[in-house]
Amino acid sequence: MKKSPLVRPAGSLAAKSLALSAAAALVLTGCSLKEPQAASNAAPASGAAAAPAAAQDIPSLEGKTVGIAAKDIVHDFSRVVYDAVQARVKELGGKVIATQAEAKDDKHVSDVENLISQKPDAIVVILGDKTTLTPALKKVDAAGIPLFTIDFQSEFSANNVTSDNWAIGSTVARTLAEDIGGKGQVLVFNGFPGVAPCRIRYNELKLVLEDYPSIKLIQPELQDKYEGTVEDAKQQVNDALRRLPKGQIDAVWSCWDIPQIGAAQAIDAAGRDEIKVYGVDAEPGALDLIADPESSYTGTVAQQTKAMGAQSADNVALFLGGQQDKVPTTSYLDPVFINKENVTEVRSELGL
Amino acid sequence: MSTAAATPQTGAAQRAPRRGAPAWLSWAGYATVLAVVLALAASSPNFLVPANLAAVLNQAAVYAIAGFGLAVVIVTGGDDVVDGGIDLSVGAVAGLAGTVAAVASQAGLPPVASIAGALAVAAAAGTVNGAAVVLGLRPLLTTLATMGIAGSLTLVISNNVKVPFTGAAFEWLRDGSLAGLPVAVVVMLVLFAVVGLGLGSTSWGVRSYAVGQNPTAAKVAGINPRKYIFNSYLISALLAGIAGLLLSARLSAAVPGVGNQILLDIILVAFMSVVFSRRLVVTITGTLVAALFIAALTNGFTLLGVASQWVGAAKGVLILVVLAVVAIRGRSDAK
Incomplete structure (x- = not known):
């Protein structure tokens, strides 16, 4: 299942249909990666949500x-x-x-x-x-x-466009728990409990770990910063590596990639190849590390950022154009899970 | 050649030629502000609307109040960028004070006690700064150290998470109004009156300027520079504490790291006050005008639809203008 036959290079696609095909590819990629959860019912929903350009006529924003x-x-x-x-x-x-x-x-x-x-x-x-x-x-x-x-x-x-952060959170958490064999100690960054996507992903981690009683979150949790994040995280993880010798950290979790870039750098430099690093956002720097077979960076999640921006603008146009009934409270876009096996493929698919 | 311009200025300027500057320069600062404000008003009908002006004043309050304190330090310590008075800890102390108040009120203390605790912590930081500088340590490095300490303490007591700043009293600080103005604006105007009059019209103010411009001469004249310098750091920390309380109220939370975010703008408004002074020295009025100008600029750029990234560039240009003015003053000093 490493390579789904349905995920083809999108070479000849016209710009307008790119969003739709990318969305379809994403769903399929997701399926091929995460069979158990897979997307029997996800495809139609995401197809509609993620294809703003191909959907019904969007009213003009002329004069707005x-x-x-x-x-x-x-x-x-x-x-x-x-x-x-x-x-x-x-x-x-x-x-x-x-x-x-x-x-x-x-x-x-x-x-x-x-x-x-x-x-x-x-x-x-x-x-x-x-x-x-x-x-x-x-x-x-x-x-x-x-x-x-x-x-x-x-x-x-009136409308929030977002990835399904519950799905992101639980899938990252499940993957992490399975990858480390269902037991061990996890170092977490939890500096943004007030930022909704982070809070949701963190709560999903907790929820998943209820069924993995042998996995413990290392206390105190680390606090990631919004500025100078990479350097700061690198420093904090270096300190943790010194404090907790081999065998006492099995994975590092964060709700986004930026601190994990620093974390992976610190872990790779220390040669602690038993530790696995997981983030979210598919930052280019994180993808580079995931693509490096030597790196501890194990997984991240790509959000359909371009489609999200376009979807929000379309919702504004629909709302102002008198079609408020077509604007849902929340527009969900499907996330794509990325690991060492599919990183190159997904990058070329999504142009990350 | 530059003496003529200085003659109308106060008699206190004993060495008038030293602070003399071309007459046009004295008003160039105000003229620039006026031109920018008129341009903004002309290009956006929403600029001079009362609600928008109130928003601008509100956005300026934190920077102006902390800037008043820094201005006092610069006046009393001298405005040499390297050796003069400077308080780099203002931002961090503001952040610390806000966090102390938030943590205290979360712990169930009444608002008055939370605020008193916050100001006491700020005063302690000011005491450390003042004592160290009076003992002969360089202000730049001393306050850099206390900035680190205050920043670190903020992380310790907040656990580096936002601490909600809730309760009717703090909501009133955020959304309430007095005499039709937001509370923060009223606080800013009151402090402006107190500090501005104190520095401009009392013997304490005149002596503070004297200490800053020539401590030796001040000593000969029977002034104890140490007392004035110590007090300046205490005042600066207290005003930073008040600014921090207002900032936390505005954000409904004490935000760790916010101190570093506001520091540069506080330094900018205090030093920028130079261009609004006929003698080209740091003043309280100038600080207020600078803080309002920066807020108006950010607001106006938004109204004009200029991408906010350009505000940073505009601030950079302003800093260069201030430095240029100081350099021109330096040149006329040399003559």
């Missing part, structure tokens, strides 16, 4: 202004989504006011406030911290501006 408040563009996920929303809004004829908060909560709040002053027709928030941002989102609501979010669930949001 869409404000964008991204939390950051410091990692690949947010950078690509940020660009993809803007590109799709412009493609639909709309005007964009784009802000990004350099990963600073204070600036993110200010950006949203400033966008409210501009009175756009809709605001798209990309990622965000529930605690710090919610009062600002309440103001968006009070100003009567429709709010859309990406990978950030909020009570004030």
Whole structure:
């Protein structure tokens, strides 16, 4: 099952249909990797959700202004989504006011406030911290501006576009548990309990481990940082490696790839090849390490970042075009699991 | 050649030619701000709307208040970038104070006690800074060290997770208003009045400037520079503490690492105050104007639809302008 016959190089695909075919390929790749869970019922749903361009006519955004408040563009996920929303809004004829908060909560709040002053027709928030941002989102609501979010669930949001983080979390956790033989000690980074995707993935890890009583999370948990993440994580893991000699760490878990790049670097340099590293996001740096057979980096999950951005813009257009019934509360896009065996294949499929 | 411009300035400028600058330069700062504000107002009908102006003031408050404290330190310690007064710990102390208050209120302490605890911790940091500098340590390195300590303590007591800042009192700090202005803005204006009048119109202020510009002369005149320098660091830390409380209230949480994020902007507004001073020195009014200007610029760029990445570039240009002004002043000093 290493190579699904259905996953073919997408060489001749036209740009418009790329999203659809990528989505289909993703589902199939997912199947071939994760047979037990596999996707008997996932295919139709994802096909509809992930193929905005091919779906029904999207109303024009002519004369409409869409404000964008991204939390950051410091990692690949947010950078690509940020660009993809803007590109799709412009493609639909709309005007964009784009802000990004350099990963600073204070600036993110200010950006949203400033966008409210501009009175756009809709605001798209990309990622965000529930605690710090919610009062600002309440103001968006009070100003009567429709709010859309990406990978950030909020009570004030008309629609949230996200990967199925529950599926991501449980699959990473299951894979990890199975890979280390159902017992051992796991070092976890848990610095962002306020960031919904991270909280969900972490809770899924806990849930899966309820059925693996021999797997323990090493206490205290490590705290990853949003800035200088790689270097900081490398340092923290180096300290942990010194503290916990061979046999006392079996895997390292994080809700995203960036700290794991540092973790894998530290583990690889220390020659601790018994440790396996798992992240999420399919950062290019992480994929490079996964592709390296010598590296401890074992698995990550790709999110369909471009399709997510485009989906959000389409939802804005549908909503403003009077087709609010076609905008679901949440638009889920299927994740793709990547390990050492399929990394090259998935990279060429998704252009990662 | 530059004396003419200085003559209308205060009699306190005993060595008027030293601080003299071309007359046009004195007003160039304000003129630039005015031009930018007018340009923003002309290009976006949403800029001069009261709600937007309130938002700008609110966004400026944290930086202005911490900037007032840093301005006092620079005034009293001298504005030489390497040897003069500087407090690099303002950001970290603000972060620490916010975290202390959040942790204390989570532990069930009443708001007043949480706030008092936060300000006490800030004052302790200021005492360490002041004592070390008075003992002869370089301010730059001393406050770099306390910045590290405060940042580290923040991580310790918060476990590096956001600590929610909840309760009616803190929500009032965030969303409440007094006399039609957000609470943070009122706090900023009150502190502006107190510190600004103190530095500009009291003997303490005049002596602080004297100590900063020439400690030896100040000593000869019977002023004890150490007292003024020590107090300046205490004031700076306390104001940083207040700024940190307002920032945590604004974010509904104490955010670990937020201190490092705000430090550069605080330094920027304090030093930028130079261009709003006719004598080209750091002032409280200048700090307020600089903080408002930076907030207005960020806000205006958003209103104009300029990608926010450009704000960083604009700030960089501003820093260069300030340095250029200081360099021009240095040249006229030499004459």
